[in-house]
Amino acid sequence: MRLTENHRRVLSLALAELEEYLLLLERALTEEPLVGHLYQETNALQSHERAESIVKVAEGLRGQVGEVARLLALEPVRHDRFDLIWAGLSAHWANLEELRPAHLSSYGPLKPEVAGFLEVRLSLLERGLERIENILTEVEDVQANRGGV
Numbered sequence: 001m002r003l004t005e006n007h008r009r010v011l012s013l014a015l016a017e018l019e020e021y022l023l024l025l026e027r028a029l030t031e032e033p034l035v036g037h038l039y040q041e042t043n044a045l046q047s048h049e050r051a052e053s054i055v056k057v058a059e060g061l062r063g064q065v066g067e068v069a070r071l072l073a074l075e076p077v078r079h080d081r082f083d084l085i086w087a088g089l090s091a092h093w094a095n096l097e098e099l100r101p102a103h104l105s106s107y108g109p110l111k112p113e114v115a116g117f118l119e120v121r122l123s124l125l126e127r128g129l130e131r132i133e134n135i136l137t138e139v140e141d142v143q144a145n146r147g148g149v
Helices: 005-030 051-070 081-098 101-107 112-146
Strands: none
Touching: 005 051, 081 112, 101 112
C-alpha cells in the first residue's frame, strides 16, 4: 500500500507511542516495583490474576501494531536513552540547586545547623551528578568521533 511521507510519519509516530505505552504497561505489570529510600512504587495489579490478562491483551495489540507497520512499511521511531539520561541529569541538577538554604528560606527560616548540613550534603550530591556528567560527556565525545550520538 502506498502512503505519502506525511501519512507514513504520522502513522509511525502515533503507533510507536501506542506501542511504547503497551511495552511500559507490560513492564509495569511483570517487573518488581522500584523501591528506593524516598522513591517507592506500588503495583496493586501485580499479584492480581487480571494482570496476566492485561499483559496478554497488550502483547496482542503490539502484534497488531507490528502487522500494520509491516504491511505499510512503516519505519520505527528511535529514541536514544542517552538523551533521556542527559535531560534527567539537567533537571535534577536544577532541582538540587532549588534545595539550597537560600532558596528554602522562602518557605520559612532554616536553623543554621540544618542549613549547614544541607549545604554539605547537596554539594556531595552535585559532585556525584558531576561525575555522571563527565562520564556522559566522555561517551558523547567517543560517539561523536564514531559518527554516532
